Amino acid sequence: MPDLNGADLINRVLPEEQRQEVLSRALLYPRLKLDDEKVNEVYNVCQGVYSPLEGFQGSTDFRSVVHSGRLSNGQPWTIPIVLDASAAEASPLKEGQTLCLWQGDLPLALMHLDEKYAYDKAGLASGVFGTTDPKHPGVARALAMGDVLLAGKLDLLQDPDDPYSRHKLTPVQTRQLFRQKGWRTVVGFQTRNVPHLGHEYVQKTALSFVDGLFINPVIGKKKAGDFRDEVILDSYVALMEHYYLPERVTMSVLRQEMRYAGPREAIFHAIVRKNFGCTHFIVGRDHAGVGNYYTPYAAQEIFQDYPDLGITPLFFTAFFYCRKCGSVANEKTCPHDGSLRIDFSGTWLRKVLMEKGEPPAELLRPEVADAVRKWEHPLVEEA
Amino acid sequence: MPDADAKKFTTVSIPTPLFHKIEERIKGTGFTSVSSYVTYVLREVVAEGETQGEPFTKEDEQRVKERLRALGYLD
Secondary structure, three states: OOOOOOOOOOOOEOOHHHHHHHHHOHHHOOEEEOOHHHHHHHHHHHOOOOOOOOEEOOHHHHHHHHHHOEOOOOOEOOOOOOEEEOHHHHOOOOOOOEEEEEEOOEEEEEEEEEEEEEOOHHHHHHHHHOOOOOOOHHHHHHHOOOOEEEEEEEEEOOOOOOOOHHHOOOHHHHHHHHHHOOOOOEEEEEEOOOOOHHHHHHHHHHHOOOOEEEEEEEEOOOOOOOEOHHHHHHHHHHHHHHHOOHHHEEEOOEEOOOOOOOHHHHHHHHHHHHHHOOOEEEEOOOOOOOOOOOOOOHHHHHHHHOOOOOOEEEEOOOEEEEOOOOEEEEOOOOOOOHHHEEEOOHHHHHHHHHOOOOOOOOOOOHHHHHHHHOOOOOEOOOO | OHHHHHOOOOOOOOOHHHHHHHHHHOOOOOOOOHHHHHHHHHHHHHHHHOOOOOOOOHHHHHHHHHHHHHOOOOO
């Protein structure tokens, strides 16, 4: 169990006595404006969500992460956490300077610029995503990044403006919460979907073996066709209220961009949940995958390379509803013919929820369907 | 960069019987070598002895609990 007091967590939140002084001088620092996704990265670093990182990664760690899936000191880390800038933006900045990072008109954090460096975008794509195909959404974003990376430690001045702050906990808070609930073992569940009976089956199966379930929806940039953030939250609130013991489950959101990096991202997600205080992490079929870029269980197989992760993965095979069993089942539990099975695909779920009439209660809880249908546009639309 | 990579690791001596015990222990686990297991254990031990920033005080703990109550996570 991770230290509940957070001694192993990075804390880069500037103490109050320094904060006021720095804020009064914020306009004097070279200014860099961040987009929403980078704002989230700054918050996650400074609040310990990305421990052991203390800032945006320098060239040594960047290369190590891309090529070996570990930091330069050997610790597991599979996704580069970097701040990109255009050559024009980076040009006036000098190594050794302190910058102020802004969210719109809000001075968010100081960054102590240790290094600015060029990098190989194709190499980044190939190492992290296993492909350089620009149709892959993560690759497309990597190729669109600025040509220069800025590296250095961060100091958070204030929490970013966030409409979901009511549902957002820091790792120190989640660890404290787990302790107050008396949980010694906690399983984390990453989600970016409205829950159907298949998800519930997986969560409750895992919960049978641990003390508590931590549902941790990813809130942030998504691709067209994904469920909107507020819809996912509402649907989980409905599910938890009607079908879970409150003393056995809790939920908070994670502000993070989905990379769709499949196996690499599964390891990253597990590290983040370890930081939140989870002892176990659910990894399903095609975790964090997209299209056919990764084999269905690649995100589980990669854990063999990380015995030193410090969190136990719980692997689940594909699950479905079997008419003969009369329940949700999986390939290990159901002996029946495929024609008797209904797969819980994303396409199926969207179709069921967009149709008039009640969805089958054995596949989707009516309260969850109601929570989704109260939204006129529940899906992310094309930008 | 072979030179930089070569300097990333160094050698530490451990008693041979201990080495063999570890060899036995990691059989069937994901650890592929005694070195990777020893590195993992030592990293955990070293991390335990390090504290990041200010120590977590009773007042800090109380503040966290109050925040959790304010958000509705605790009664």
